[in-house]
Amino acid sequence: MEFDxxxxxxxxxxxxxxxxxxSIALARGGEYADLYFEYTVSNELSLRDGEVNATSSxxxxxxxxxxxxxEKTGFAFTEQTTxxxxxxxxxxxxxxxxxxxxxxxxxxxxxxxxxxNYTPVLSPWEDxxxxxxxxxxxxLNEKTFAKDSRITKVLERLTDSNTKILxxxxxxxxxxxxxxxxxxxxxCVMEDNGRIESSSxxxxxxxxxxxxxxxxxxxxxxxxxxxGIILFEASQPKGGQMPVVMxxxxxxxxxxxxxxxxFEADFNRKGTSIFSDKLGKQICDKSINIVDxxxxxxxxxxxxxxxxxxxxxxxxxxxxxxxxxYLHDRISAKFYNTAPTGNGRxxxxxxMPIPRMRATYMENGTCREEDLIAxxxxxxxxxxxxxxxxxxxxxxxxxxxxxxxxxxxxxLTTPIKDINIIGNGPEALADIIGVADNNKIxxxxxxxxxxxxCPVSCGMPSVLIKQLTVGGIN
Amino acid sequence: xxxxxxxxxxxxxxxxxxxxxxxxxxxxxxxxxSLLDGELERLQHSLSSSLYFQxxxxxxxxxxSTNRMEPGDFAKYLHEAVESTKLLAxxxxxxxxxxxxxxxxxxxxxxxxxxxxxxxxxxSKRELLEKLGEEIDRSDKRIISVSNEYEDYRENVYTVDSQxxxxxxxxxxxxxxxxxxxKGRGDVRPQNFWYDSTMFFETLPLGCGKxxxxxxxxxxxxxxxxxxxxxxxxxxxxxxxxxxxxxxxxSGGAIQQKNxxxxxxxxxxxxxxxxxxxxxxxxxGLMGSxxxxxxxxxxxxxxxISKGVPQTYFLTTYFANKLGMDPTxxxxxxxxxxxxxxxxxxxxxxxxxxxxxITGFNGGNCNSATGDFSFGIEGYLFENGVIxxxxxxxxxxxxxxxxxxxxxxxxxDYRECSRWRIPSLAFSDVDLSGI
Numbered sequence: 001m002e003f004d005x006x007x008x009x010x011x012x013x014x015x016x017x018x019x020x021x022x023s024i025a026l027a028r029g030g031e032y033a034d035l036y037f038e039y040t041v042s043n044e045l046s047l048r049d050g051e052v053n054a055t056s057s058x059x060x061x062x063x064x065x066x067x068x069x070x071e072k073t074g075f076a077f078t079e080q081t082t083x084x085x086x087x088x089x090x091x092x093x094x095x096x097x098x099x100x101x102x103x104x105x106x107x108x109x110x111x112x113x114x115x116x117n118y119t120p121v122l123s124p125w126e127d128x129x130x131x132x133x134x135x136x137x138x139x140l141n142e143k144t145f146a147k148d149s150r151i152t153k154v155l156e157r158l159t160d161s162n163t164k165i166l167x168x169x170x171x172x173x174x175x176x177x178x179x180x181x182x183x184x185x186x187x188c189v190m191e192d193n194g195r196i197e198s199s200s201x202x203x204x205x206x207x208x209x210x211x212x213x214x215x216x217x218x219x220x221x222x223x224x225x226x227x228g229i230i231l232f233e234a235s236q237p238k239g240g241q242m243p244v245v246m247x248x249x250x251x252x253x254x255x256x257x258x259x260x261x262x263f264e265a266d267f268n269r270k271g272t273s274i275f276s277d278k279l280g281k282q283i284c285d286k287s288i289n290i291v292d293x294x295x296x297x298x299x300x301x302x303x304x305x306x307x308x309x310x311x312x313x314x315x316x317x318x319x320x321x322x323x324x325x326y327l328h329d330r331i332s333a334k335f336y337n338t339a340p341t342g343n344g345r346x347x348x349x350x351x352m353p354i355p356r357m358r359a360t361y362m363e364n365g366t367c368r369e370e371d372l373i374a375x376x377x378x379x380x381x382x383x384x385x386x387x388x389x390x391x392x393x394x395x396x397x398x399x400x401x402x403x404x405x406x407x408x409x410x411x412l413t414t415p416i417k418d419i420n421i422i423g424n425g426p427e428a429l430a431d432i433i434g435v436a437d438n439n440k441i442x443x444x445x446x447x448x449x450x451x452x453x454c455p456v457s458c459g460m461p462s463v464l465i466k467q468l469t470v471g472g473i474n
Numbered sequence: 475x476x477x478x479x480x481x482x483x484x485x486x487x488x489x490x491x492x493x494x495x496x497x498x499x500x501x502x503x504x505x506x507x508s509l510l511d512g513e514l515e516r517l518q519h520s521l522s523s524s525l526y527f528q529x530x531x532x533x534x535x536x537x538x539s540t541n542r543m544e545p546g547d548f549a550k551y552l553h554e555a556v557e558s559t560k561l562l563a564x565x566x567x568x569x570x571x572x573x574x575x576x577x578x579x580x581x582x583x584x585x586x587x588x589x590x591x592x593x594x595x596x597x598s599k600r601e602l603l604e605k606l607g608e609e610i611d612r613s614d615k616r617i618i619s620v621s622n623e624y625e626d627y628r629e630n631v632y633t634v635d636s637q638x639x640x641x642x643x644x645x646x647x648x649x650x651x652x653x654x655x656x657k658g659r660g661d662v663r664p665q666n667f668w669y670d671s672t673m674f675f676e677t678l679p680l681g682c683g684k685x686x687x688x689x690x691x692x693x694x695x696x697x698x699x700x701x702x703x704x705x706x707x708x709x710x711x712x713x714x715x716x717x718x719x720x721x722x723x724x725s726g727g728a729i730q731q732k733n734x735x736x737x738x739x740x741x742x743x744x745x746x747x748x749x750x751x752x753x754x755x756x757x758x759g760l761m762g763s764x765x766x767x768x769x770x771x772x773x774x775x776x777x778x779i780s781k782g783v784p785q786t787y788f789l790t791t792y793f794a795n796k797l798g799m800d801p802t803x804x805x806x807x808x809x810x811x812x813x814x815x816x817x818x819x820x821x822x823x824x825x826x827x828x829x830x831x832i833t834g835f836n837g838g839n840c841n842s843a844t845g846d847f848s849f850g851i852e853g854y855l856f857e858n859g860v861i862x863x864x865x866x867x868x869x870x871x872x873x874x875x876x877x878x879x880x881x882x883x884x885x886x887d888y889r890e891c892s893r894w895r896i897p898s899l900a901f902s903d904v905d906l907s908g909i
Contacts, residue, residue, distance in 0.1 A: 053534065054535050057537075060540075078521070089519075092519045153733070197843050236871055239905065241908075395661070420869045469698070469907055471848035
């Protein structure tokens with residue numbers, strides 16, 4: 001294949017160099033090797049105390065070299081793409097194997113891996129000036145302060161980046177990719193009769209400058225305001241086990257923490273996940289379908305081609321209540337004798353790819369949200385979250401609720417805030433007794449921290465869970 | 475490290491139009507070897523360099539960073555960063571420090587760099603790891619897997635600014651860790667870990683394998699406990715979780731944004747008299763020790779909290795200017811509770827009788843504006859002063875100020891390898907939710 005010459009020039013390399021590096025990588029008997037070249041330019045602009053008064057930019061450049069031998073991985077990276085540096089890194093990564101050199105030669109022809117483009121850019125960020133971006137931050141500041149005189153401080157941060165990838169592996173496959181990312185975060189501090197609360201809203205998409213528009217600003221200002229004012233009326237509720245209605249959108253954090261990580265096949269092939277023996281078994285009501293999707297247009301978690309050369313795809317983790325598929329990288333797919341699912345992702349060239357989620361959501365059910373609430377005599381409704389965590393083997397997951405409401409006799413009543421909810425993944429999944437028809441993906445700045453940081457998103461229709469343990473005061 | 479790169483980069487920034495500038499050159503390397511069930515599973519090597527520019531241009535502020543170290547590779551972008559900075563709103567609070575706050579004089583060696591770092595062979599690292607792998611007797615059929623890891627890290631940082639400050643630091647860190655996974659009741663497969671780390675290879679101890687397995691097996695048979703108010707003892711390994719919100723609330727960023735539950739608290743008694751936290755940044759051989767922070771501000775030993783009274787905010791030059799105060803230091807270096815008590819966690823449980831011994835936190839968060847918190851917890855119910863059984867699916871909820879006003883005992887047993895010297899802690903009347 002003729003590489004796109006601009007990529008070869010960008011990294012200052014020749015195709016013959018890459019063949020030589022791959023050969024060295026497999027010289028000690030490795031079965032598979034790949035080279036992941038990355039060039040990322042990112043920019044940030046921030047507003048504090050009414051002024052856009054700080055900017056930053058960053059360039060990151062290098063190549064990660066991985067050698068796989070069965071389930072073993074050798075990995076090294078270099079920030080200099082000279083042949084000498086790449087050969088040195090390849091020799092280090094090759095040491096994961098200690099066998100005679102692989103007899104499989106690097107193919108003489110390289111076949112392009114073709115993926116769809118789920119992240120088209122209309123207006124590249126590099127075509128726009130700082131001044132143009134500043135106008136949006138200033139407008140968002142004004143829109144936010146206009147909401148309420150109790151707002152005392154506003155902080156904003158706009159980031160944009162573009163990553164160029166060149167990939168090449170020992171199977172004779174190659175691809176290039178451009179990966180845009182945009183994110184805007186708004187935080188406001190409010191004061192009411194000496195009481196202080198803070199709230200935030202965020203949006204992130206794989207888009208160009210078209211990400212910024214008036215509707216986005218209006219939506220974010222209103223969301224941060226609404227999330228903030230409720231806190232003045234809210235308190236930590238009485239804790240204990242109770243029914244929980246999780247509102248549509250960000251409640252997808254339940255899927256990410258309660259089952260998503262435990263479905264990542266690196267944990268399962270090692271036998272350390274609570275779902276390790278559940279493939280093909282019924283794990284929840286047959287009306288429930290849960291998806292991990294790399295194909296949602298402009299989504300923060302979408303991948304045209306994953307970081308080890310597998311085209312982006314939509315994977316049913318749970319189909320009709322049955323555990324349908326784990327989330328695979330190349331290593332786990334080979335272990336399970338199945339096809340990779342396009343979940344091999346990495347933070348950057350500095351990291352080896354591992355199974356990671358993309359956009360994880362539950363498909364619609366048939367209930368209405370108001371009916372789910374009406375079914376609860378004493379419980380809580382939650383729809384505003386900040387973070388979560390899970391113990392993969394024990395299955396215990398948690399997520400932190402910034403705000404929500406008590407449910408009393410089927411109605412939302414007193415606002416609540418600042419509580420952690422804890423449950424057990426398989427039990428919580430089996431305890432979902434109602435799924436609404438209002439699925440929504442939350443497009444906030446969700447970032448997963450499994451060994452390395454990775455942009456993801458999540459979504460869910462409103463669901464009723466029979467019982468979770470809610471933090472609170474006794 | 476090649477300091478000339480940073481000095482040349484500083485000159486480039488000034489030539490590009492910055493009135494003042496700071497350049498930070500960082501070089502680091504990381505080596506990792508992992509064994510899974512006795513077999514080498516992962517091998518990782520990395521070597522990184524970066525240049526970080528802070529640019530003060532016409533009263534405006536911008537930063538630029540790159541890992542492309544050749545001037546020809548980043549000159550264009552540096553120039554663009556300066557030009558972009560000119561377009562911003564001015565911010566008169568963005569300045570280099572008043573030189574009187576710089577660290578001056580000869581920095582004595584803080585004993586943080588192992589000179590043998592470059593001579594340690596991969597074979598000796600793997601040999602150590604293999605010895606660790608032999609610690610666990612695999613005849614116990616409950617064991618699903620054992621992961622052992624060796625890691626070494628080196629970082630050298632050189633900072634230079636246009637007011638004449640320059641400073642260099644170097645640290646090495648070596649660690650061994652073990653994570654065990656065991657078969658529990660039903661599908662449950664508890665996991666737990668233990669680690670040790672030192673700044674010198676020859677002092678890196680073995681032993682974390684056995685401790686890791688003990689901690690993992692100790693989780694078998696976990697049960698939920700009834701909701702209520704409990705005495706809790708928080709183990710030294712995780713006690714920093716209830717200290718860190720205090721430091722966050724005293725940070726300049728939180729104070730300036732009025733997003734802090736310790737706003738206007740300096741000099742006021744807001745926490746228990748039992749709590750005094752002192753920062754001791756010049757103790758040799760510790761990871762957090764330093765003579766100066768990233769701006770070059772001199773660190774000093776100081777009380778952060780004295781008998782329940784906050785004594786200082788953590789103020790960079792920027793936030794100090796914003797607040798009309800003198801800068802202090804950007805963050806804590808080696809904080810510790812002083813004086814230490816006399817008890818271990820076991821002795822605390824013995825004297826309390828019944829409560830929850832918290833050995834891990836599972837998620838949760840703390841509201842920076844109010845101090846309200848809610849954390850998932852792991853650990854044990856103890857009765858009659860001894861551990862009864864492990865617990866699961868429980869939350870600890872409250873407010874950091876109220877919690878610290880209910881501190882009942884401060885232990886003596888902080889971990890030597892921790893950067894924060896926080897011992898086991900006991901609190902009374904803590905809200906826990908379970909059944």
